[in-house]
Every structure is written in C-alpha cells, then in structure tokens.
Amino acid sequence: MMTTLGATLERVATGEVDIRLPFRADLTQQHGFLHAGAMTTVVDSACGYAALTLMPAGAAVLTVEFKVNLMAPGAGESIVARGRVLKAGRTLTTCAGDVFAIAGGEEKHVLTMLATMMTVQGRPGLAD
Secondary structure (H helix, E strand, C coil), rough: CHHHHHHHEEEEECCCEEEEEEEEHHHHHCCCCHHHHHHHHHHHHHHHHHHHHHCCCCCCEEEEEEEEEEEECEEEEEEEEEEEEECCCEEEEEEEEEEEEECCEEEEEEEEEEEEEEECCEEEECCC
8 A cells, every 4th residue: 555655665763664755646645634544544654654664573464443533624745644652562652643745844743643563463364
C-alpha cells in the first residue's frame, strides 16, 4: 500500500517510525485536500512499524483497532506521519500517531490517532 501511495520510510528508531507522503492530486478528496483515507493509511503503518520495532524477531504486526481525529485539512507539499509506542505489551501494543502537513517548511498538526497493534507469532505465512 505504501508503494501505491508513494509513501517513504523516513525515520526508524526504537518505538518510533516516521513516514512521508508527498501531496498528489490523485489522492485528494472533492475539495482538493489530501484524503483522510490516505492520511489514515500512512499513520496506521507508522504506528504498526513503530510497534514492530519492539516485537520479538520473526513476529508480525497486525492492527487491532484505531481511532482517528481529523483536526485540519491535509494541504501542503507533503505530510509526515509519526508513529510512536505508548506502551508495549507481550500481545497488545498501544501507539499514538500524528500527521503533520508540511507547507513552506512549516508543520501543521492535521490528524491524530490512537491505535492498538497485535504481536503475531508462530503463524505460518505471517512475518514482517
């Protein structure tokens, strides 16, 4: 999905991941703003991969649930989604994600997410 959207991994640290998505007209909604679905997809991945950095080797990560608040339109040259782990557990990990629209070098907070990720181990065909 990240390849389809044109998103790129920008930063990885223990419990933290940043993903950038350039603004593209084909990813906008009817008013010309970046579609909420595109922004949510990117921040979901940022949260998931942030959680994966704290999981055992060979584990896979799956999203269990998330809640999104859209606070401002996604407008600018790009967005950056920053996922971070709030609490890592053996099976469930709670993450927070924030999306910032970048315009003229300035960041504007446009979306926030609270998500729960699941550690999956020992399931054939599931590995990240």
